[in-house]
Amino acid sequence: xxxxxxxxxxxxxxxxxxxxxxxxxxxxxxxxxxxxxxxxxxxxxxxxxxxxxxxxxxxxxxxxxxxxxxxxxxxxxxxxxxxxxxxxxxxxxxxxxxx
Numbered sequence: 001x002x003x004x005x006x007x008x009x010x011x012x013x014x015x016x017x018x019x020x021x022x023x024x025x026x027x028x029x030x031x032x033x034x035x036x037x038x039x040x041x042x043x044x045x046x047x048x049x050x051x052x053x054x055x056x057x058x059x060x061x062x063x064x065x066x067x068x069x070x071x072x073x074x075x076x077x078x079x080x081x082x083x084x085x086x087x088x089x090x091x092x093x094x095x096x097x098x099x
Contacts, residue, residue, distance in 0.1 A: 001015065001016065001096060002014070002015055003015070003060070003089060003092045003093055003096060004092075005085045005088040005089040005092060006067075006085070007081060007084070007085065008067065008069070009066070009067050009069055009070040009073055009078075009081065010064060010065070010066065010067060010070065010081060010082075010085060011064075011065040011067060012062055012063070012064050012065075012085055012089055013062070013063045013065070014060040014061065014062045014063075014089060014093065015060065015061050016059065016060060016061075017059040017060050017061045019059060020059050021054065021059055022050075022054055022057040022058065022059055022060050022061075022062060023060075023061050023062065024046070024047070024050045024062045024063075024064065025061075025062065025063045025064070026043050026046055026047075026063075026064050027063060027064065027065045027066065028042055028043055028066040028070075029066060032066045032067060032068045032069075032070060032071070033066055033070055033071040034071060035071065038071040039071075041075075042066065042070060042071070042078070045075060045078050045079065045082070046064055046082065049079060049082040049083070049086070050062075053083075053086045056086075056090065057086065057089070057090060058090065058093045058094070058097070060089075060093060062089075
């Protein structure tokens with residue numbers, strides 16, 4: 001069972017975890033975000049957002065994939081996108097667990 005949550009700039013893939021807490025993996029390809037400074041900023045913001053939401057997320061193994069254009073998104077917009085995606089992911093995980 002795979003759960004997907006995405007938008008124009010990010011895609012989050014999730015599977016149930018063997019551990020009791022969520023884990024995250026990041027794939028920010030140079031092909032989609034050219035500059036290392038931008039890739040590092042995005043990874044830092046993703047990790048920070050995950051750290052804050054970790055207690056509310058179900059036990060899932062998550063992979064976050066960057067899509068083209070993510071490098072041009074500012075920090076505030078990226079944080080807002082992530083909050084929406086975490087919420088969507090949690091809702092989908094609960095729906096699949098309930099059925």
